Amino acid sequence: MSDNAVASTGEQTGTRPAEDDVLAELTAPVPEVGDGGPEMVQLLTPEGQxxxxxxxxxxxxxLTDEDLRGFYRDLVLIRRVDAEATALQRQGELGIWASLLGQEAAQVGSGRAMRPQDYAFPTYREHGVAWCRGVDPLNLLGLFRGVNHGGWDPNEKNFHLYTIVIGAQTLHATGYAMGIQRDxxxxxxDADRDAAVIAYFGDGASAQGDVNEAFVYAAVNNAPVVFFCQNNQWAISEPNERQTRIPLYQRARGFGFPGVRVDGNDVLAVYAVAKQALDAARSGQGPTFVEAYTYRMGAHTTSDDPTKYRVSAEVEVWKHRDPIERLKSYLVHTAKADQEFFDAVDAEADELAGTVREGxxxxxxxxxxxxxxxVYVEPHPVVEAERREFAEYHAGFATEGGH
Structure with a gap:
């Protein structure tokens, strides 16, 4: 994702960049922090208007007042799960964690736009979408703790297992969408039958061959798939200007389907844009590319240090575009929620954090x-032979006093 893949040339090739090039890059002026441009769909300003x-x-x-309060609750709770998971990793309880900090609205807005029969294909950071699809947060943590392979039934939740290989899930999503179409x-x-697929990826992944191949297949087959790109500005340590010469959503035009840029920190706008795109896919109008313009507030993963490649001033600008504070301001100004509600959500978040930690x-x-x-749905003779071989090998270490 913007979280994905592209490292610097020196890192990829093992060669050392020229000293002058390094100096020029380090002393270059900091690019101006963009606001998404006039083409960006927005329903709530950063001030909540x-x-x-x-x-x-x-x-x-x-959307009812209860729906809007539900969006707020989703945003707060999944951010708390994310914060708890980050703390657990720092304490040695998780091997690694990919934070969604700053991207909550992009995930909750699109996740809540889905119908039960729709199917989501995530990367490894879509904790907010998982929450919307009813996946227990502990199943996410189990994967990063290394005690299971995800732990949820994709067909029960209509939420595929996390995909670590950058961009591969877009091909899986397109194939699944073509299957829905042929079924x-x-x-x-029929609102209860027509289905669509949504594939999540990041700005860095948009440079991957798999993603572009998925665009081709989806376009020529008019597949019912929404390509949802969370443009969080950074593909690991590479900024957008090292990824593309045009806004990402405009790439869709070259493949023959529509693209739209939405304010990824505006949960209402994301919900509206995703809902329109999913409705179009279900009705047979084919794919849409949605670029959710957002920002990765934290590190790429807990093994990353973003202070090595981006300036704190940029992060400070994006703090003022926080998706939770934006929606809270709107709810307060329109009297759709009171302090009692916000206190209750905070208390629920505390309780959830305790449950996640204990679990x-x-x-x-x-x-x-x-x-x-x-490994296989049915028993397989090769796998069973390997199981027996493993058991015999393990038993060979047994002694009278134990193992």
Whole structure:
């Protein structure tokens, strides 16, 4: 994602960049922090003021005050889960963690725009989408703790397992969407039957061959898939200007389907744009590219140090665009929520954090032979032979006093 893949030339090739080039890059002026441009869809300003939009207002007009408070609750709770997971990793309880800090609105807005029959293909950072699809946060932590392979049933949640290989999930999503199409579950007019797929990836992943191949397949097959790019400005340590010469959403035009840029820190705008794109996919109008313009407030993962490649002033600018404070301001100014509600959400977040911490620390380690359990759906003679060989090898270390 913007979290993905592209490291510097020197890192990729093992060569050392010329000293003059390094000096020029270090002394170059800091690029101005963008605001997404006039083409960006926005329904809430960073100050929480409602912005009218004739094209997208209809997609949020039926949201009730309870729905809006639900968005806020989602944002707060998943941020707390994320913070707790980061703390657990720092304390040695998780091997690694990919934080979503700053990207909550992009994930919650798009996640809540989905219907139950829609299917999501995530990367490894879509904790907010997982929350919206009903995945227990402890199942996410189990993967990063190394005690399971994810732990949820993708077909039960319509939320695929996390994909570590950068961009590979876009091909999986396109193939699944083509399957839905061939099953006749697109364009029937039946709201409970017509389905769509949404594939998540980052700005860095947009440079991957898999992603562009997925665009080609989706376009020529008119597949019911939404390509949802969380442009968080940084592909590990590479900024956008090292990734693309044009706004990412404009790439869709070259493949023959529409693209739109939305304020990724505005949960209402993301919800509206994602809802429109998913509706179009379900009705047989084919794919859409959505660029959620947001920012990765923290590190790429807990093994990264962003202070090595970006300036703190940039982070400070984006703090004032915080998705949670933006929605809270709107709820307060429109009297859709009071202090009692906010206090209750904070208390629920505290309780959830305790549950996550306790559950993580009490996860049992898997047995060695469990690695053979889910290789195939049905028993397989080669796997069973390998299981027996492993058991015999392990038993060879046994002694009278134990192992």
């Amino acid at each position: 409602r912005v009218e939009n004739t094209e997208y207002d209809e997609y949020v007009k039926d 006749g579950d697109v364009g029937t007019g 993580c620390l009490s996860m049992p380690d898997p047995t060695g032979d469990s690695m053979f359990d889910h």
